[in-house]
Amino acid sequence: MDQKSGAHERNPEFAEFVARLKRIKLLGSAQGIIEYDMEVSMPPGGAEARGEVAAELAGLEHEMTTSAEFRRKAERMMSLAHRGQLDPFEATVVRRACKEIEREAKLPKELVEELAAVTSEAHHVWAAAKGISDFTSFLPHLKRIIALKRQEAAAVGFRASPYDALLDGYEPGMTCASVEAMFTPLTAFLKDFIRRLASGTPPDESRAKIRAPLVIQQRVCRKVAEAMGFDFSRGRLDASAHPFTNRLHPGDTRITTRYDENDLLSAVYSTVHETGHALYEAGMPQEQFGTCAGESASFGIHESQSRLWENMIGRSAGFCFFLIYDILRHEGLPIGHPYDFRPHDMFCAVNVCRPSLIRTEADEVTYNLHLALRFELERALIEGTIEAKDLPRLWNAKMEEYLGVTVPDDGHGVLQDVHWSAGYFGYFPTYTLGNLYAAQLFEAARRDLPLVGEKSFSGDFADLRDWLRAKVWRHGAMLDPADLITQATGEPPSAEPFKRYLETKFKLVYRL
């Protein structure tokens, strides 16, 4: 799909439709700015009123999206598309926008409001329950959320599984069946691969622990983001409890990281991850802001961009060399390793595989087993084949089976993630899809750019950026993720490149 179709005269009705889409998107920008301030700047006293501001804007956006007048306009545009009165670019923009409008319009107002109210309350209950490992206090809220998400799936409509309706909101075109086809063999491979690594030589992890004062960490992270291509005249790097990326609007992409004075690389890898997201956001056609041509293809594709930079680039020998010699050395780091801190040691130390309890702290190998477990459980919850009350037991059994890890309490088990309390059913698989897409894209990029690994040693990522821009960024959401991956790599989405990638790297690190 070629974005340059803006060259000829646009259908005036299309232009008017896009202008309205952009107005809705501007309201989304306002919400993004408000949320960003909430995470980065807001004093605690502002929380309650801020929630009201956010709700008011969300309500206005919903009204604007689902007003009878706008839906009539959307229907009219669809009929123009059907009658061939729009060019292919216009037709795609219309089709995608109408899909979202319809999805939103299908949800009864009462359901939307109840979900907002229930998840808002559940969030607080979940946070408290997690702190004291008390699943039973969270259970009634979780049951209500599951019931509402099942209603949502029914309202949206689906063919095979109600879970498909939810998944499609995050990963257009993906279904339980297509996810399962990749995840089941991947899970088997990973379980076996972990056992194989256990027979190797584990790296010395102390080579990844670097202490550094906050101001130095801030400078290092800024330099890393700059080297990756983040433009600080069109963005910022700040600190927040949970790192995130948010393009507020064209020309202003924000990323955050978190700092721990005992662990410089934690801030660095958060920064690399978020910068990966940010390059994608800033790399989309900015003039298409408001239409699918100017937004991300899916949650999975977004995650592929962050994970490609974080893992394929960031955890490579070349990047460790660049980080040590071009950045850390100028800051007098790593302190305490004046002579013997070698890039290869760091490379090995940032590529440790160790089964553990918490998803967000998991390494590249075990991470996807955490997700497989969640996908299986949440799918069964939505399909109604298991009950919420049985979750802790099922969770703990799967942790034992997949990772050989014994869960000591629900705070470190089934209660660890925020997603279910927020109603994000269907989100988890996109993390693994991101990893798979990343490996597949990177394998293709290396085919086209044989020197990409070598160039990492000097922090030269220009070729890789150009490749990603051409293959991924510039397409926005004009293609479904599976089609985007197929077009970019010549193959449909598959777990094979990821398996090859893991084998190559971890066999080297574990000297197998």
Add this chain to the structure above:
Amino acid sequence: MDQKSGAHERNPEFAEFVARLKRIKLLGSAQGIIEYDMEVSMPPGGAEARGEVAAELAGLEHEMTTSAEFRRKAERMMSLAHRGQLDPFEATVVRRACKEIEREAKLPKELVEELAAVTSEAHHVWAAAKGISDFTSFLPHLKRIIALKRQEAAAVGFRASPYDALLDGYEPGMTCASVEAMFTPLTAFLKDFIRRLASGTPPDESRAKIRAPLVIQQRVCRKVAEAMGFDFSRGRLDASAHPFTNRLHPGDTRITTRYDENDLLSAVYSTVHETGHALYEAGMPQEQFGTCAGESASFGIHESQSRLWENMIGRSAGFCFFLIYDILRHEGLPIGHPYDFRPHDMFCAVNVCRPSLIRTEADEVTYNLHLALRFELERALIEGTIEAKDLPRLWNAKMEEYLGVTVPDDGHGVLQDVHWSAGYFGYFPTYTLGNLYAAQLFEAARRDLPLVGEKSFSGDFADLRDWLRAKVWRHGAMLDPADLITQATGEPPSAEPFKRYLETKFKLVYRL
């Protein structure tokens, strides 16, 4: 007017009306957050799209305020008030809200949009013109703005002068005549007072120049704001090019200052000024957010709060003592004055009177002459008795007459302020009104609290805060500014207390 009238059951129609007012106010909060981010955080690349976000929200707020349905509701509320079916509190809230709704509704949409477009462009032209002192390039834009503001005045309606219609938007109930009645004798007094001071002994200004690194200045300003009573769990202090205060919404009041490493007191006095604004914002009845009971009485009353803290408190001997002994000493400041830096020296040094070119840098005495000049000129522009093209000549002549200062170029003369380029005609007099109200309030406060000066020496401002809360803050905008001042001090607004205040302080400083 007693705010506690919330105790009994509210008229349900009134409650519904207030809920709608609050929704409009929440949109205002969203705009405040967006603006704050723009001033404090936004990278330059975001400017263009940010303008679109802000315009979209402003448009939505205007729509919400002037929709036919809401105006019918407002009319219905007014008729309830007329028929005595609302209690006095409710009736005041309704009357004030309807006044604003009507004002907004009276402005033709084309006028609002043209004003927004013209001032947006004029702002850039003005900034460039100021830089190169080129009044002629700004003149056509200024003429257009004046014409539009005259249209605005005609649409809003007025009795004596079209300027009254504009002034009323900033200072409800004030007119040219009432402002003139105070300003004319004040101007005469100030011109004479400056001459008298010139015969005294000027203080050694070097005693107010303290160099300090940024981090120390940040700490000092934070401590000053805390001592004044600013609650950092419900607010923040940041840096921006032009210091400002913005209560984003209940529980989140932001202030900014600006730092110059060569001049600590510049940042300190900016902080004191903005904290004065912030205490007022945070001191209003927060639960009344959205109605006049929870907002500021006027621009002049707002300025009175900042100026009272900045000048009557901040430039007092007691505050200088407190600043040096309780704050600066702990930071090892003032560097370079280890033994002989005495509070009395600082007190004198921060109370210098010297006629100068730039309003924002003017001292307490000369400041109001800068405003008198602007009031006279902008009033004549709006009334059509002078022409915009003659402004530089008239400006320079008045500067000579009032302050004995020769204007070297228009950049340091008629082009120095942003206000006219933004269409803020009627704003300038509120600065002087703020100074007059401040002196009158402070004189009354000292009558009620004879120890307020003594308590400043230990940074104990609790009594003063309680007094201001009782007399000013808790009333929100339930009273017109003149009534608020009369109720608080026992006298209608007058320049006499300000004259007495200047005489007392400056005669001491200048040893007259």
